[in-house]
Structures are given as structure tokens and as C-alpha cells.
Amino acid sequence: MARSMTVKQQAASATKGEQEIRGLVEAWSQALEAKDITGLTANYAPDAVLFDIKPPFRVRGVAAIRQVWEEYLPCLPAKFESERREFHMTAGEDAAFVHCLHHVRPLGETSRGPDTWIRVTVCYRKIGGKWQVVHEHVSLPFEPRTGQVSFITDPEG
Amino acid sequence: MARSMTVKQQAASATKGEQEIRGLVEAWSQALEAKDITGLTANYAPDAVLFDIKPPFRVRGVAAIRQVWEEYLPCLPAKFESERREFHMTAGEDAAFVHCLHHVRPLGETSRGPDTWIRVTVCYRKIGGKWQVVHEHVSLPFEPRTGQVSFITDPEG
Numbered sequence: 001m002a003r004s005m006t007v008k009q010q011a012a013s014a015t016k017g018e019q020e021i022r023g024l025v026e027a028w029s030q031a032l033e034a035k036d037i038t039g040l041t042a043n044y045a046p047d048a049v050l051f052d053i054k055p056p057f058r059v060r061g062v063a064a065i066r067q068v069w070e071e072y073l074p075c076l077p078a079k080f081e082s083e084r085r086e087f088h089m090t091a092g093e094d095a096a097f098v099h100c101l102h103h104v105r106p107l108g109e110t111s112r113g114p115d116t117w118i119r120v121t122v123c124y125r126k127i128g129g130k131w132q133v134v135h136e137h138v139s140l141p142f143e144p145r146t147g148q149v150s151f152i153t154d155p156e157g
Numbered sequence: 158m159a160r161s162m163t164v165k166q167q168a169a170s171a172t173k174g175e176q177e178i179r180g181l182v183e184a185w186s187q188a189l190e191a192k193d194i195t196g197l198t199a200n201y202a203p204d205a206v207l208f209d210i211k212p213p214f215r216v217r218g219v220a221a222i223r224q225v226w227e228e229y230l231p232c233l234p235a236k237f238e239s240e241r242r243e244f245h246m247t248a249g250e251d252a253a254f255v256h257c258l259h260h261v262r263p264l265g266e267t268s269r270g271p272d273t274w275i276r277v278t279v280c281y282r283k284i285g286g287k288w289q290v291v292h293e294h295v296s297l298p299f300e301p302r303t304g305q306v307s308f309i310t311d312p313e314g
Contacts, residue, residue, distance in 0.1 A: 095249030
């Protein structure tokens with residue numbers, strides 16, 4: 001259904017839950033661009049579980065997730081834009097999830113790392129009337145024959 | 158809350174949605190052990206999106222997901238058990254998700270591939286009164302310095 005609607009129509013027909021989740025996603029991007037760890041983890045449940053793109057394979061709890069960000073933020077370009085493709089959202093009454101491809105687009109300099117899109121799934125639960133991230137899964141695929149990571153250079157590909 | 162309950166208490170207190178999702182997860186494992194592609198994809202929405210462990214980075218639609226299984230099933234041991242650790246479930250009224258570590262344990266022979274656990278997130282939506290998988294994300298992390306996949310040999314690690 002969403003494909004036949006304009007963005008404006010989608011926004012108008014969005015449920016309250018969809019509007020709330022979209023707000024959290026946009027706030028997260030703003031926090032990422034500002035390298036603001038408190039903002040990045042503001043809506044995580046205390047016992048959230050992260051499956052991150054790099055080891056360790058599972059990070060338990062918001063304190064440990066903050067530590068992941070502490071180590072990762074210095075690797076980001078000085079200025080960049082957080083961009084998404086193929087954003088899909090399902091928001092029910094008390095559970096919701098989104099999945100998309102995410103990309104850090106450097107502004108005014110070349111990228112410091114491989115210029116790849118990454119796959120992101122974020123799962124939310126409404127706890128005490130407030131949406132919280134309880135699980136996040138971030139990854140790239142790998143080639144079974146070589147064991148090498150497979151970067152995503154074309155999100156439409 | 159779940160941590161302080163026994164398995165029996167959890168089962169007794171499970172909501173209808175939780176019982177239904179658990180049933181789908183168990184049916185999926187039985188279909189995997191039987192190498193039954195129809196069973197494996199029985200509860201997938203027509204436009205489900207899979208982020209698989211290997212390229213392509215995104216598989217769209219149940220027909221394409223069936224094709225992934227057609228190619229993968231011959232790589233599995235003749236007989237094996239589908240086992241899980243750290244299974245977490247959130248089931249609302251009309252949206253639900255689970256995440257866990259999954260492992261194929263060969264029975265009566267050694268594994269044909271690397272003996273790794275994998276990270277799995279499955280997201281469901283209730284469509285027409287029936288739970289359907291609308292998104293699945295399966296991965297392993299990789300080492301940024303080498304670009305090599307990082308296997309999970311100890312799920313408690």
C-alpha cells in the first residue's frame with residue numbers, strides 16, 4: 001500500500017505509533033550527526049541487546065552499548081549526513097520494528113573507511129507508555145567461499 | 158521479569174500472541190530439520206525482506222527467499238538438530254519480534270561447514286488475523302581490520 005502513496009499521504013495516514021517511531025529514528029540520526037552518545041542511546045531499554053556489525057557478537061545492556069559508541073564515534077568523518085534507503089516500518093500498539101539500509105555520507109572530505117551501506121533492524125517495545133529500543137541488529141553479509149565481508153556499494157543493487 | 162520465572166511459569170503466563178509466535182518458531186525448526194521448504198516459508202508475507210548471512214545483501218519476496226533455501230538446504234548435514242540460545246521474544250497485539258542465536262548441530266556426522274552459531278532476528282506482523290514474517294535478519298559480525306567474518310563458537314561467550 002505504502003508504494004502507491006506520496007510521502008505526504010503516508011505522513012497523513014500514519015498512526016500515532018508510526019509517527020512516534022519515525023520521530024525516534026529521526027532523533028537518532030540527528031544524534032549520530034552530532035556525535036551525541038546520550039542522544040544515540042536515549043531511548044534504549046536498560047537490558048537492550050545489540051547484534052553489532054563487528055565483534056563482540058552480542059552486546060548486552062545500554063551501558064555496554066554506550067561503550068561501543070564511545071569507541072566508534074572517533075572513526076566517523078568530522079561532518080557527515082546519516083542517510084537511509086528502503087526504510088520499512090511496522091508499528092503496532094506496543095511492539096514495533098524498522099529495517100533499512102544506512103549510510104554515513106561524509107561532507108567536505110572523503111570517507112575514512114570503506115564506503116559501504118549497512119543493514120539495520122531496530123526493534124521497539126512500549127514500556128510504561130514510552131517506546132524503547134530492546135534490540136538492534138546491524139550487519140553486512142560475507143562471502144562463504146572466502147570468509148570476507150561483502151560491502152554494499154549500491155543500495156539499489 | 159522473565160528472568161525470575163521458571164520456564165513453566167513463563168509458559169503459563171504467556172500471552173496468546175507469545176504462544177502463537179513460539180508455535181511458529183518451533184514449527185520453523187521442525188521444517189528446517191525436515192528440509193521442508195514449504196514449511197520453512199509457510200508464514201512469510203509475500204513481500205517479506207530477508208537480510209541474509211551471505212550475498213545478496215537483501216532478498217525481497219517469499220519466492221526469492223524460497224530460492225535461497227533451495228540453494229542452502231543441500232549444504233546442511235543429513236540429520237541435525239536446530240538449537241537456540243538466548244531466545245528473546247516481544248509479542249504485541251499486531252507486531253512481534255524474536256532474536257536469538259541459532260545453531261545446526263549435526264547428528265551422527267561432523268559438520269560440513271564451520272561450526273558456528275549465527276545471529277537471527279525475525280519480525281512478524283499480524284495480517285488478516287494471521288502472524289506473518291515480514292522481515293528476517295541473519296548475520297555474523299566481521300573483524301574491521303581484516304574484513305574476515307568472525308565465527309561464534311561459544312554462544313555464552
